[in-house]
Amino acid sequence: MAIASTSASNSAPTSANQISTDDLMIVNAARVLGTLAAAGKAACFVGIGLPSTAANLARRLYSPEPVLIYESGCIGSKPTRLPLSIGDGELADTSDSVVSVPEIFSYWLQAGRIDVGFLGGAQLDKFGNINSTVIGSYDKPKTRLPGAGGAPEIAATAGQVIVIMRQTKRAFVDRCDFRTSFGFGDGPGHRERLGLRGGGPKIVITDLGVLEPDLETCELVQTQMHLGVTAEQCVENTGWKLRIAENVITTEAVTDREVNALRELQSAT
Amino acid sequence: MAEILELKEAVARYVKDGSTIAMEGFTHLIPHAAGHEIIRQSRRNLHAIRMTPDMVYDQLIGAGCVSKLTFSWGGNPGVGSLHRFRDAVENNWPHQIEIEEHSHAGMAARYVAGASGLPFGVLRGYVGTDLVDQTSSIRTISCPFTDEELTAVPAINPDVSIIHAQRADREGNVQLWGLLGVQREAVLAAKASIVTVEEIVDKLTPVSGGVVIPSWVVSAVCLVSNGAYPSYASGYSERDNSFYKSWDDIAKDRESFVEWVKNHILGTTDFDSFSRSAGISALV
Numbered sequence: 001m002a003i004a005s006t007s008a009s010n011s012a013p014t015s016a017n018q019i020s021t022d023d024l025m026i027v028n029a030a031r032v033l034g035t036l037a038a039a040g041k042a043a044c045f046v047g048i049g050l051p052s053t054a055a056n057l058a059r060r061l062y063s064p065e066p067v068l069i070y071e072s073g074c075i076g077s078k079p080t081r082l083p084l085s086i087g088d089g090e091l092a093d094t095s096d097s098v099v100s101v102p103e104i105f106s107y108w109l110q111a112g113r114i115d116v117g118f119l120g121g122a123q124l125d126k127f128g129n130i131n132s133t134v135i136g137s138y139d140k141p142k143t144r145l146p147g148a149g150g151a152p153e154i155a156a157t158a159g160q161v162i163v164i165m166r167q168t169k170r171a172f173v174d175r176c177d178f179r180t181s182f183g184f185g186d187g188p189g190h191r192e193r194l195g196l197r198g199g200g201p202k203i204v205i206t207d208l209g210v211l212e213p214d215l216e217t218c219e220l221v222q223t224q225m226h227l228g229v230t231a232e233q234c235v236e237n238t239g240w241k242l243r244i245a246e247n248v249i250t251t252e253a254v255t256d257r258e259v260n261a262l263r264e265l266q267s268a269t
Numbered sequence: 270m271a272e273i274l275e276l277k278e279a280v281a282r283y284v285k286d287g288s289t290i291a292m293e294g295f296t297h298l299i300p301h302a303a304g305h306e307i308i309r310q311s312r313r314n315l316h317a318i319r320m321t322p323d324m325v326y327d328q329l330i331g332a333g334c335v336s337k338l339t340f341s342w343g344g345n346p347g348v349g350s351l352h353r354f355r356d357a358v359e360n361n362w363p364h365q366i367e368i369e370e371h372s373h374a375g376m377a378a379r380y381v382a383g384a385s386g387l388p389f390g391v392l393r394g395y396v397g398t399d400l401v402d403q404t405s406s407i408r409t410i411s412c413p414f415t416d417e418e419l420t421a422v423p424a425i426n427p428d429v430s431i432i433h434a435q436r437a438d439r440e441g442n443v444q445l446w447g448l449l450g451v452q453r454e455a456v457l458a459a460k461a462s463i464v465t466v467e468e469i470v471d472k473l474t475p476v477s478g479g480v481v482i483p484s485w486v487v488s489a490v491c492l493v494s495n496g497a498y499p500s501y502a503s504g505y506s507e508r509d510n511s512f513y514k515s516w517d518d519i520a521k522d523r524e525s526f527v528e529w530v531k532n533h534i535l536g537t538t539d540f541d542s543f544s545r546s547a548g549i550s551a552l553v
Contacts, residue, residue, distance in 0.1 A: 048347055071373060072296050072448050084510050085346040087296020089503050092447050098478050101295050101320070101451045102377040110374065110393055133370070138403050144358040146344035146351075149321075152398050153374040182397035194396050195418065 019254055019262075021166075021207035022050065024226055027258045028251060029054035029164055029205050033116065034062030036160075041115035042067045045154055048086050050164050051118035053265070056082060060261045066116070069108065071150045073099045082269040105150065109157055112197060117158030119151055120165050123176045126219050126240040127190075128163065128183025128201035130155065131176035138178060148180050155181035160199040167206035173239040184218035208234050209251060219243070226251045271441025271464070271487035276496075277539065279463045279489035280306045283429045284315075291318040291427040291459065292325065294500060295450030296346060297508075300433040301325050302496035302540040303465055308332045309534055318427055320376045320451060321346070324499070324516050327353040328534070330366065331526050339369040339425075341376045348513050352520040362523065370404050375422045380451050382424035383458025389421045396420065430459035433497045434482075435504055436468040441490045446479030447503030453480055461488040465496040467505045476504075493540050498549065512549070 019027070033044060033055060044066045046055045052070075056079060059065040068077045072086040076096030083091050092098050099107070108114065122145050123131035132151060136142030155161055161183075165171055183201045184190055191200055201220075204211040210224035222234045223245040231244045274282075284290060284307055292300050304325035307315075316337040319326055323345060329335050331353030343354050356362045371379070378390030391410070401407050410421045432452040434445035443464045445452065456462045464482070469492050473481060484490075494505075499512035519529050537543045 073450070074448070085296055085508070085513075087346065087448055087500075088508065089297070089447065089501065092297075092503065098448060100449045100453065101373070102381045102454060105374040105377050106381075106392070133399070138399070141359055144355045147340065147342050147370060148372040148398070148400060149342035150373040152372045152400065153392075153394050156396060157393070179397070179399045185397055190397070196396060197393070 019259060023262060024254065025164055025205050025207055026050055026054045026057060026262065027254050028210065029118075029162060030058040030061060030258070032162060032203060032205070033058035033066045036116055037062055037064050037066045041159060043069060043114050044116040044118065045069050045071070045109065045114045045150075045158060046118050047071070047120070047150075048083065050120065053082055054164070055118070056265055057258075057262055060265065061258065069104070069114065071101070071104055073101055073104050075099065075104075075108065080268060082265060105153065109150070109153055112157060114154070114157065115159040117154035117161045117198070119154060119161055119163050119181060121151070121180065123171055123173050124163060124165055124204065125173050125176045125183070127185060127187055128161075128204070128213060128218075128220055129176050129179050129185065130163065130181040130183065131178045133178040133180045135177055151181040155183065155198070155200070156196045157198045160202040163201055163204040165204065165206060167208045167234065167237045169237055169239045172237065184213060187218050188216065208237060214243075221245050222248060224249050224251055227253060271437075271443075271484045271490045273439070273441060273469065274489045274491055276302060276306050276465060276491040276493055279491050280310055283461045283463055283488060284310070284312055285428075286312055287314045288312070288428040289316040289318065290429050290431065291425065291455045292431040293319060293450055293452050293455040294433060294497070295321060295448060297448040297450065297500060298433045298445060298452065298502055299323065299325060299497050299500035300431050300465055301498055301500060302493040303431045303433070303463060304329055305534050305540060305543060307334060308530065318425060320373055322354065323351065324513065327351040327516070327520055328530065330354050330357050331363070331520065332530050332534075333363045335366055336364075337367040337369065339371070341371045341373045345513060345516060347510065348517050352517070353526060356523070369406060370400060371407070371422065372400065375407065375420070376425075377451055377454075379422045379425040380454035380458050382422075383426045384454040387424060389423050391419050391421055394420045425458055427455070427459040429461045429463060429488075430455040431463045431465075432456060433465045433493075433502065435466065435502050436470055436473065437464065437466045437490045438470055438473050441484035441487055442473060443482040443484075443487055443490060444473045444476065444479055445482075446476045449480060453482060456482055457486060462486070463489045463491065465491045465493040467494050467496070467502050468492070495544070496540055498544070
C-alpha cells in the first residue's frame with residue numbers, strides 16, 4: 001500500500017471533523033510524498049494549489065524531504081510560505097537552481113529526472129487519463145479549460161503520477177471528453193505500446209479516499225476510504241462502475257503533528 | 270544595435286495589423302505595458318503566441334486585437350479562468366479566434382528551434398493525447414540513428430517578440446534575472462524585438478543567475494518602470510496578487526470589461542496615466 005506508516009502517524013490522532021476535506025487530501029498526499037522520498041524517489045514536479053501545499057507540508061514533516069521542482073524553472077525550492085503562483089519570487093529566491101523553461105522541460109523532465117509528477121484536472125477516467133482542455137466537444141466546447149500546460153509530458157515521463165482531485169460523478173467519468181494527459185489509455189499494455197517511459201498514475205487521492213490502479217486491468221479501484229466515508233458514497237460519486245477493493249482500508253486519522261505543521265504553513269502565507 | 274525608443278513609437282514601428290507577435294514572460298516579467306500600448310493603437314488580426322496567455326492576453330483578446338492564438342496554457346494563475354479568452358472560444362465574442370494548442374514542452378521546443386535557426390524542434394511529447402488530432406503542427410518523425418519515433422513541432426519565428434526585463438545600459442544591452450522563462454529564446458527567434466525595462470543604467474553589473482541579451486540582437490529598448498505590473502520584476506517590485514484576483518470580476522462580464530478598457534487603456538496615454546487612472550496604489 002502506498003500510504004505506509006510513517007513517523008508522523010505515531011502522534012496522537014486528531015478528530016477528523018476539525019479539518020476540511022482539502023486539508024485531508026493535502027495531508028494524505030504529503031504522506032505519499034514522504035513515503036516516496038524515504039524510498040529514494042524524492043524529485044517531485046509540483047503545480048500550484050493542493051499539490052504545492054502537500055509537497056511543502058511533506059518537506060516539513062519528513063526526512064529525507066522531497067525535492068520540489070516547479071515548471072517555472074525552480075529546482076529544489078524551499079519556500080518559507082506557500083507560493084501564490086508558480087512564478088512567485090519566493091520559489092526562485094529559495095531554490096538550489098533556477099533554469100529556463102526550455103531547460104526544465106528538456107534536461108529535467110524529458111530526460112527522466114523526475115520521480116513523481118503531481119496532476120489534477122477537470123475530468124479523470126477509470127484508466128487514469130486526465131482532461132484539462134475542454135468539457136464538451138473541442139470545436140464547440142461547453143467549457144473551455146486552461147489547457148495542457150506541462151501535464152502531457154509529466155504524465156508520460158514522470159516515474160509515477162499522483163493525481164489529486166475531488167471525487168464527484170461529474171469529474172470521475174467513464175471516458176474523458178478530451179484526453180490531455182495519458183494515464184493507462186484504453187487499458188493494459190497501452191502505455192507500453194506507445195513507448196511511454198514513465199510509470200503512469202499510481203495513486204489518486206480524493207476527498208473520499210484513495211484509488212489505485214488494478215495491476216491486471218489498469219482500472220482505478222477504491223483501495224482506501226477516509227474515516228466516516230462509506231463504500232456507497234464512493235460508488236455514488238464515481239461516474240464509472242467503481243470497484244471497492246476487498247481489502248479496502250480506512251485512512252489513518254490525521255495527527256496533531258500533521259495538523260499543526262499544516263496550520264503553521266498556511267498561517268505563514 | 271538596439272535603439273532606445275518610447276514604447277509608443279516602438280509598438281507603432283514593429284507591431285502591424287496582421288503581425289505574428291510573442292509577448293513572453295513565464296509568471297514573471299510579463300510585458301503588460303506593451304500589451305496596453307498595442308490595445309491603445311488598436312492593432313487588429315494579430316497572431317498572438319504565448320506559452321501562458323494570462324491577463325494581458327485576455328485584454329488583447331477581449332479588445333479585439335487577436336485573430337489567432339497559439340498557446341499551451343490559458344488561465345489566470347492562482348485564480349482561475351480567463352473570461353475573455355473563454356468568451357472568444359466558447360461564444361466567438363468579440364469575434365471568432367482560431368486556436369493552435371500545444372503543451373509547454375512542445376512550445377519550449379518550438380521557441381528553441383526558432384532561436385536556433387532550425388525548421389523544427391524535436392521531443393518526446395504529446396503521445397497518446399487528443400492534442401495530436403486537433404493541432405496540425407504536431408507530427409511524428411523517426412530518429413535516423415535509432416528509429417525511435419519522436420514528435421516534431423515547427424519552429425516559432427514571430428515578426429516581433431516583446432519582453433520586459435529589469436534593466437538595460439545606454440547601448441541597449443538587456444539584463445534580466447530571476448525566473449527567466451522562455452524570454453531569451455523568444456527574442457532570438459523573432460525578426461524584431463522590443464524590450465521594456467525598469468531602469469536604464471550607465472553600466473550593467475553582474476547579477477547572480479542573470480543573463481544579458483546583447484544590444485545587437487534587440488530592436489528597441491523602452492524605459493517603462495513597473496511595466497510588468499501586476500506581474501513583477503524580481504529586485505524591483507512584487508507581484509500584486511490582489512489585482513489578479515480583481516481581474517476575475519472585471520473580465521467576467523463583457524460590459525465591465527469594455528468599460529475598464531475604455532477608461533483605463535483607451536482613455537489613457539501611457540502606462541503612468543493608466544496607473545493613475547486605475548488607481549493602482551502600488552504605482553502612484
